[in-house]
Amino acid sequence: MRVRPLPPRAPSRRHLLRMAALAGVGLPALRAWADTTTSFSPPLPGGPNERPLTTSYPSKGAMILQRSRPPLLETPFEVFDQGVFTPNDQFFVRWHWAVIPGSVDVGTFRLNVHGHVQKALSLTLQDMLALPRVDLAAVNQCSGNSRGYFQPRVAGGEWGHGAMGNARWTGVRLRDVLDRAGVKAGAVQVRFNGLDEPVVPEGPDFLKTLDLDHARDGEVMIAYAMNGEQLPLLNGFPLRLVVPGWYSTYWVKMLNDIEVLDKPDDMFWMAKAYLIPDTPGASIKPGETGYKQVPISRMVPRSFITNLRPGATVHAGAQTLARGIALGGATGVSKVDLSTDGGKTWQPTQLGTDAGKYSFRQWQTMFTIPQAGDHALMVRCTNTDGLVQPSVPVWNPSGFMQNVIESTPIVVS
Ligand SMILES: Nc1nc2c(c(=O)[nH]1)N[C@H]1C(S)=C(S)[C@@H](COP(=O)(O)O)O[C@H]1N2
Numbered sequence: 326m327r328v329r330p331l332p333p334r335a336p337s338r339r340h341l342l343r344m345a346a347l348a349g350v351g352l353p354a355l356r357a358w359a360d361t362t363t364s365f366s367p368p369l370p371g372g373p374n375e376r377p378l379t380t381s382y383p384s385k386g387a388m389i390l391q392r393s394r395p396p397l398l399e400t401p402f403e404v405f406d407q408g409v410f411t412p413n414d415q416f417f418v419r420w421h422w423a424v425i426p427g428s429v430d431v432g433t434f435r436l437n438v439h440g441h442v443q444k445a446l447s448l449t450l451q452d453m454l455a456l457p458r459v460d461l462a463a464v465n466q467c468s469g470n471s472r473g474y475f476q477p478r479v480a481g482g483e484w485g486h487g488a489m490g491n492a493r494w495t496g497v498r499l500r501d502v503l504d505r506a507g508v509k510a511g512a513v514q515v516r517f518n519g520l521d522e523p524v525v526p527e528g529p530d531f532l533k534t535l536d537l538d539h540a541r542d543g544e545v546m547i548a549y550a551m552n553g554e555q556l557p558l559l560n561g562f563p564l565r566l567v568v569p570g571w572y573s574t575y576w577v578k579m580l581n582d583i584e585v586l587d588k589p590d591d592m593f594w595m596a597k598a599y600l601i602p603d604t605p606g607a608s609i610k611p612g613e614t615g616y617k618q619v620p621i622s623r624m625v626p627r628s629f630i631t632n633l634r635p636g637a638t639v640h641a642g643a644q645t646l647a648r649g650i651a652l653g654g655a656t657g658v659s660k661v662d663l664s665t666d667g668g669k670t671w672q673p674t675q676l677g678t679d680a681g682k683y684s685f686r687q688w689q690t691m692f693t694i695p696q697a698g699d700h701a702l703m704v705r706c707t708n709t710d711g712l713v714q715p716s717v718p719v720w721n722p723s724g725f726m727q728n729v730i731e732s733t734p735i736v737v738s
């Protein structure tokens with residue numbers, strides 16, 4: 326079903342209600358996918374180097390198929406050269422469990438708020454649309470984005486760089502919802518659950534939890550629209566949590582349950598999974614043991630060249646354009662620098678429009694390399710906290726939080 330697009334910035338309430346009435350897009354079993362292949366670029370150490378492109382998922386265009394049950398779909402990298410907002414139909418998809426509703430009945434859907442509150446709530450989508458609306462541009466990035474490039478290799482979804490995307494999210498402040506329920510004194514955390522379920526009864530349902538102060542910071546939101554349209558089913562229709570600046574493991578999709586807790590959560594997805602070494606840059610030496618672990622949280626700066634792919638040819642002595650995107654992580658982009666000599670010297674780049682500190686920011690500059698031969702372009706982001714991308718790759722056994730300075734080999738002729 327093709328959903329009518331909303332005006333890009335300020336979808337009207339009437340529009341959203343009409344959209345909501347269109348209800349469930351189907352989630353058919355995976356049909357044959359386009360037999361086009363796409364290669365890892367830059368190539369994956371030790372392969373595999375090719376992945377199929379699929380066009381058979383609802384509301385999705387051409388996506389790199391990582392896994393079909395549950396669906397893991399990666400954004401083809403070229404998409405990031407088209408602008409700072411990632412189109413909904415090519416926005417990456419990641420689920421932990423394969424039991425995902427194929428449609429959601431917007432008439433009977435309820436968001437339940439309960440636990441350590443004065444008044445439990447059961448909110449309809451109309452109730453959500455009646456709350457004050459907020460808009461925010463923010464990058465949604467999987468903790469394991471770029472995992473495929475870890476050396477030594479680690480287990481998990483072997484993502485290239487396309488398990489990230491930037492959207493303008495529209496919805497309500499989580500704080501406004503919590504205030505309507507009235508959080509009781511003694512509450513410490515807030516736990517989020519969605520409509521998806523484990524494929525086996527003993528499997529731990531996917532839940533995530535935030536500290537109460539974070540949940541009430543006025544930035545964490547419950548989104549009902551993305552880039553001016555309702556959320557694609559696979560990106561969490563009808564509601565998802567948006568946790569600006571934090572890795573997307575916390576951005577619970579198909580959100581239908583919020584529980585206020587009076588003690589710290591010790592369930593699987595907070596206590597056992599998504600832990601990182603409590604070391605600088607979340608890095609350890611392969612094989613190292615006995616380090617302390619903490620839950621993953623704030624994102625770190627990254628930057629990418631998007632207009633020149635590995636192996637691109639440029640002319641010796643010619644003024645050439647380099648362009649790309651950067652994210653500051655948990656705060657804005659302060660500067661992006663380019664090196665054409667392996668990181669010995671850096672030149673500043675010009676930053677594009679600031680769509681907000683949690684958004685991708687475009688950068689560009691002209692460069693000239695006088696001598697023909699094999700060269701590399703390196704790009705480095707510094708965020709407004711002064712945090713700089715590291716020159717040595719991050720390594721941890723889960724393949725999380727990669728943000729090494731990327732290097733793009735080019736041929737100068
Ligand atoms: N309900 C639910 N929400 C979820 C998940 C999930 O498995 N179930 N996975 C999380 C993880 S790890 C990621 S990377 C993001 C992916 O968001 P996207 O599919 O919209 O890109 O969803 C998050 N929210």
Ligand SMILES: [Mo]
Binds near residue numbers: 574
């Ligand atoms: Mo993720």
